[in-house]
Amino acid sequence: MAFPKTRMRRLRRNTTIRRWVRQTRLTADQLVYPLFVQSKPKGRQAISSLPGQFRYSVDPIAKEAKAVYALGIPAILLFGIPKTKDEAGSEAYDDEGIVQEAVRAIRKAVPDLLVITDVCLCEYTSQGHCGWVDSSSKEIRVDNDRSLELLSRIAVSHAKAGAHIVAPSDMMDGRVAAIREGLDQEGFTDVAILSYAAKFCSSFYGPFREAVRSAPERGDRRTYQMDPANSREALKEMELDLEEGADLLMIKPALPYLDIIALARQRFEAPIVAYQVSGEYAMIKSSAKNKDEERALALETLTAIHRAGADILITYFAKALAPYLYRLRH
């Protein structure tokens, strides 16, 4: 039945009917808001590469977390900027480290907010790589197997502080298994692993690296993060992470990788999480003429990411968007 009997515009004629037939709905329930903690200066400091985002010290971050939860956002993803960086990234697994301190403060201030911590070495190592680098060697070689023990120690230390979910973002082989083993050995059997399973070596991370000062001193991340050209390899990464014990799978960045999200949705039963990263945020921020346009762009891109198959969305727009989203009350 073609035109004139069929008229596609009938179901688009007003807001109510569009609302009624809409296939994909964003709710605040699906959102995760990234937060950055540092020990000094006290208070909050604007991040110039991410307009509208801040680095907080511990007390204000607990307050901010409370405000985030009050908007209906169930989860935050926490990143730390350490006082000092060293070869082994030792502040990352120090029980008195900045992330651990912030997790304790946030859990105390907002017990029901889900606290997800980013597990990685790049913010903590002097060389800025996501794994162990032998400094005596002339070339940059990230030592996979030596990194595993450190990553597992970071995850355990986050769990001890009260993290509900740990999110390894380093892309070392075998790290999900190493982390699961470390957590279980210490009795943290209920702490879930959100694996950055298909993390592409992307230029969209630029503003983030400025925010946490984690750009590698030498070399790049191509030997561990994925080649943006590969989709079958992404599926293999996700399959392996599930086998190793990942509870949730992340794809990152989001908008340029909708095909990967759609493939993952078809192939796997685990919740799929997509990270709309710093460069995606900055791009929208700098192109929008005003707040309304910015919100419309955020909503459209996140709806597309959800439509492609992502259940959960990590986005710097979470706070700005939450008040405008559907609210399910049950």
Ligand code: PBG
């Ligand atoms: C740490 C990490 C990065 C991001 C999340 N965790 C940066 C990187 O891998 O260089 C990027 C987040 C963003 O761009 O918003 N490994």
